[in-house]
Amino acid sequence: MLFTRIHIKHIDFPDTAFSLKPDNYTRGIDAKMKVSIQRAGILHPPIIKEKTPSSFQIITGKQRLLAAAALGHATCSCYKVHSDISDIEALDISLEDTILSHQPSPIEQAHYLQKALGHLPVDEVAIHYSAITGTAINPFHIKQKTALLTLEEPLQIAVHEKSLDEKVAMEMTKMSFGDRFALFDIISALQLSVSNQKKLTSSSRELAGRLKIMIRDILGGEEVLNIFANEESNLPQKASKLMGLIHKKRFPRLTDAENTFHTFVSGVHLPKNISLNHSPSFEQDTLQMDITFKNQDEFMKVWPKIETHFRVTSEEI
Structure with a gap:
């Protein structure tokens, strides 16, 4: 130089x-x-x-x-x-420089790959990319990553700035324009975590497929609009209500079981140091009780009664 x-x-x-x-x-x-x-x-x-x-x-x-x-x-x-x-060597320099300052965003990776494909066969692009980043990549993953560049500019910027998860964005490439933006608008408005972005995306797609409607019909429904219209709720509260609503719509029977269980627990009037939990997704009838003790002495005061009770119970079984 x-x-x-x-x-x-x-x-x-x-x-x-x-x-x-x-x-x-x-x-x-x-x-x-x-x-x-x-x-x-x-x-x-x-x-x-x-x-x-x-x-x-x-x-x-x-x-x-x-x-x-x-x-x-x-x-x-x-x-x-x-x-x-050559232009491919200049592109390599651009990627090298990016890596020196920060981990390339999914969009930066996609731009490198797409532009490199204009100069080299896909197998050689994979070799260049892997040599610079230290991360192996194959033609299938190259196709996946470059598909991000088919998204509209606001979505690409959101992926670049890490407010939209890469995997969620990849799912969006398979959606219609209206569904994609209905989902993106909610993710942006509520600043959803990556976990909730994934849950909302998968739940919305599953619901839309089951009900044979569009994702935008689910996310633009009256119940969702009412959550956004509630001026007394902050963003985390609105996000929680929305995720609860979508969960209820996706798993109506599970939601009924949860409501029945919570009613049961409320009726037992447990002390603050005791919690009662059901098995995951109510797959079994078993319950788990957790008791918190201040220290070992407090535990030892009640342990003899607990031990006696469960010894008798096990003998009866």
């Missing part, structure tokens, strides 16, 4: 040939970066590739170049790759 000074006006900012970020992704110029550049200059010079004698493509460092331009800098010191560097 050649370390050189480039006129910023010659940088082709719209060219995203080597960018791994979502298309049209803008996060604003980092204020700390601007202060750092003002104080000490660009400490990690961008890497560029000559496009024409007066135009350069960005391989790495777009945010740094934008910050320098915003500060009124006319020129910037950059590393210019050799003229014989």
